Amino acid sequence: MNMNKLDPILEKNLRNANPWWQSTALPPIFPFKRWAFAPTLKRLKNGMTPVVALRGPRQVGKSTIAQQIIQQLLMSGVPNNHILHILFEDLPHFTALQQPILDISYWFEQYILGKTFNTVAYEGQKVYLFFDELQNIPHWAPQLKYLVDLNAVRVMITGSSALQIEIGQDSLAGRLSTIEMGTLFLREIAALRGFGDIPSFLPNNGFSQLKQQYFWQELRNFGLQHQKIRQTTFAAFSERGAYPIAHLYAETPWEEMADQLNETIIRRVIQHDSRMGEKHRDEQLLEEVFRLSCRYIGQTPQITLFIDEIKRILNAQIDWQKTLNYLNFLASTLLLRLIEPLELRLKRRTAKLCLC
Structure with a gap:
């Protein structure tokens, strides 16, 4: 039967x-594993939900973690034909498919796996599907829901859009768990740069300890113990930020690195991601909102300050609601965060800005 044939180029x-699939060597994979590697692998293999989503800004290592997990699964004995990986940004021909997730999955089932997903499950084995940068697929959540409801598969998805993943999370309630990974932690910068090892002090989901006095006493001692490494690491963070590439190429002059970050992250969001969803985002306005956000990062700028500055630079009438919509869009791309005040009496104030 040739029910699930694909375009030959695809x-x-x-x-x-x-x-x-052909038992050929994998491309070299960066050996450094970010903190999200272990919890993502654990949830993928034995989590309560069939789908685990790893979301975060562009260029923080999501695709690298997917590749590292695939390598780990193969090394642990998972059969070669039980793993499918798709990086949707790299495959233009899938846009011709009406249901790319389902079409490719069922092609894989028929021509690579050679048996149904559920047959593999009855045999006591698992099939792993990796969908990278899934936010580029229209209506991806209903397709994924249909797939995991009818088939015993384990799925990892990655995405650079918090908004798109949250929309999918609503459709996939009870079927998807999310891990959010931002830029490098200080301890990761220390390890990456060879400054030394700073272990994680607070375990995953260990927030209950924050209510205990002994936690803060031990944290103080922990901080003194690693003070020298932490100060060296913070100096590196202050100089080059926390994107992995900036520390992988620590000898690259900052001006050259800044151009690279601007091209691969910021411009990509403004020129590519801005076309998703709303049809008429003004790239010039979006760029100016982001520039002002960078200027006032860590602060709570007044509304009038934002509006007056934008009007002066663009020589246009811009209201606060539109500016706020653009700030929320930038937050949805995980390029920056809007931190709302905790106190009710301050809720009407502008959110504090935090650059990712």
Whole structure:
């Protein structure tokens, strides 16, 4: 039966992107593992939900973690034909498919796996599907819901849009758990730069300890114990930020690195992601809102300050609601965060800005 045939070019691209199907060597994978590697692998293999979503800004290592997990699964004995990986940004031909997630999954089931997903489950094994940068697929959540409701598969998805993942989370209630990974922690910068090892002091989901006095006493001693490494690391963070590439290439002059970050992250969000959803976002206004956000990062700028500055630079009439919509869009791309006041009496104030 040829029920699930794909375009020949798309099929070739899929086979090239999954070299383990032919038992050929994987491309070299960066060995440093970010903090999210272990919890993502644990949830993917044995989590309560069939889908785990790893979301975060562009260029923080989400795709690298997916590749590292695939490598780990293969090394642990998972059969080569039980793993499918798709990076949706790299496959233009999938746009011709009406239901790309379902079409490619069922093609994989028929031509690579050679048996149904559920048959594999009855045999006591698992099939792992990796959908990278899934926010680029229209109506991805209903497709994924249909797939995991009818088939025993384990799925990892990644995305650079918090908004799109949250929309999917509503549709996939009870089927999806989310791990959010931002830029590097200080301890990760220390390890990456070779300054030394600073172990994690607070375990995952360990917030109950914050109510205990002994926690803060031990934290103080922990801070003194690692003071020298922490200060060296913070100096590196202050100089180059926390995007992994800035510390992987620590010898690269900052001016060159800044151009690279601007091109691969900021411009990508403004020129590409801004076209998703709302059809008529003004790129110039979006860029100016982000520039002002960078200027007042860590502060709570007044509304009038934002509006007056934008009007002066763009020589246009811009109201606060539109500016706020653009700030919320930038937050949805995880490029920055809007931190709302905790106190009720301050709720009407502008959110504090935090750059990711």
